[in-house]
Amino acid sequence: MEFSFVRAVRPVLASGALILITSLASANLAAAQAAGTQAAAGQAGQPQKNWKDRAEYDLYVKITQTTDAKQRLELLNTWRDKYPQTDFQAERNQAYIGTLGQIAQSDPSQRQALIDKCGEVLKTDPKNFTAAYYLTLMGPQVGGNSPPPDLITQVQGAAHVVxxxxxxxxxxxxxxxxxSDADWAKAKNQIVALEHTALGWAASAGKDNATAENEYKASLEANPDQGTVSAAYAKLLMDEKKYPEALFQYARAAEYSGPGPSVPAATRTQLLDYFNKAYTQYHGSAQGADQLLAQAKTSALPQGPLNITSQADLANAQADVINKRIESDPGFKLWYTIKQSLTGDQGDQFFNSNVKDAEIPGGAEGVKNFTGTVISIDPPDHPTKVVLGIEDxxxxxxxLEFSQPLPATALDKIKVG
Structure with missing residues (x-):
């Protein structure tokens, strides 16, 4: 059975996480300003940092006072070009990360620059939380479905730092x-979820599907409000032929519309159509699909075992029941054998040579009569037609059709059910 749909996940910054990111950007600039002032004055036990000249200091002050991120980036580039060597390299890098982090949210052209700067900073400051965060936020968006190996490694390392x-x-x-305490805890969960999503992306890109599954699940456990992650998780599970779990995640991605990151409305409609088709193809009918959609609408992960039986399993179970009945019921065995022969490719030939004008069962294999369950009699008071169920x-x-209505005495023996 083959299924396919969306593959990659594009992390979307949840509103709660903006609490942290906004503060990180502001803190980077404030810290850079404070560090620059303190360093210029000298700190106990540390070598004193010095400005190359008054112009460098004035440029630095102007950068810290500029609120427009794009204008601030131009000033940072000027500082870099005019003063490639500076005692305030760390402060400049922090200001770069904070500024590029603001711009890259809406300007994709700056995302690679942000990744490069974060990687540069992490080489000398491997525990830099802000650089690691932005690298895991932007790395999957830039890398897409076929990222270079070095970007995968960078994202994995940065995610663990965070x-x-x-x-x-x-x-x-x-x-x-x-x-509030609640919003602070929520922001943490959103950041933790983002890092697990980044690790899931990296593992998936590296063909380590087992790890990717665990990471996407961990992401949804930390923050259930992520329809985009459910869509990526669904595709991964479908590729692994874990159909019940995949169907649940497709249902979740199709049903979840917010407040957290969700797939676009048009895509949700496509996902719902795909879910309905895939569910029926797998299960053999739409029975149970609505219940699964209802559960997925309120939960990012199944709340218990997913009892979605495949067509193959249903057929095998039905075959087991028939085989056991054949072994224990000679009359059913004979009837079933005749039915299979009549409905097979040589049905007409079998009828003409074995059934036509024959008295069946007529004692064949010791069977004198067939038995069945009465489903209906028509008309009820003077029936001329009786419908029986034998296999089911x-x-x-x-x-059975009769030329004359059955007598009253027969009705005592013929009961529906």
Missing amino acids: LDQADTMFSPDKKKPGV PTKPDVT
């Missing part, structure tokens, strides 16, 4: 004024 520091960065004493007591197999 996860290792998440508890510290989101400790109560780091909470910003005006942010609820489905018609045989219709």
Whole structure:
């Protein structure tokens, strides 16, 4: 059975995480400004940093006072070009990350520059939380479905940097004024989820599907409000032929519309159509599909075993029942054998040579009569037609038609069911 649909996941920044990111960008600039001022004045136990000249200092001050991110980026580029060597390289890098981080949210052309800068910073400051965060945010968006191996490695390393520091960065004493405890905890969960999503993307790109599954699941456990992650998780599970789990995630991606990141409305419609088709193809009918959609609408992960039986399993179960009945019921065995022969490719020939004008069962294999369950009699008071179920007591197999209504004495023995 083959299924295919969306593959890659494009991480979308959830609103709650903006609490942290906005503060990171502001903190980077503020920290750079403070560090520059303190360093210029000298700190105990550290070599004093010096400006090359007054013009460098004035340019630095102007950068820290510029609120427009694009204008600030131009000033940072001027600083870099005029003063390629500076005692304030760390402060400049922090300002670059904060500025590019603001711009790259809406300007894809700056995302690679942000990744490059984050990678540069992490080489000398491997625990830089902000650089690691932005690298994991933008890396999958730039890398797409076929990223270069070095980007995969960068994203994996950066994600672990963020996860290792998440508890510290989101400790109560780091909470910003005006942010509720609930929003602070939610922001942490969104960041943790993003890192697991990035690790899932990296593992998937590296063909490590088992790890990718675990990471996407961990992402949804940390933050269930991610329809985009459910879509990527669904595709991965479908590729692994884990059909019930994949169908659930497709249902989730199709049903989830917010408040967290969701796939576009038009894509959700396509996903719903795909889910309905795939569910019926796998299960053999639409029975149970609505219940699965209802569950997925309110839950990112199944709340218990997914009892979606495949057509193959249903057929095997039905075959087991028939085989056991054949072994224990000679009359059914004879009837089933005749039915299979009549409905096969040589049915007409079998009828003419074995059934036509024959008295069946007539004692063949010791069977004198066939038995069945009465499904209906028509008309009820003076029936001339009786419908029987033999293989399945609820489905018609045989219709007996009589030229004269059955007598009342027969009705005592013929009961529906």
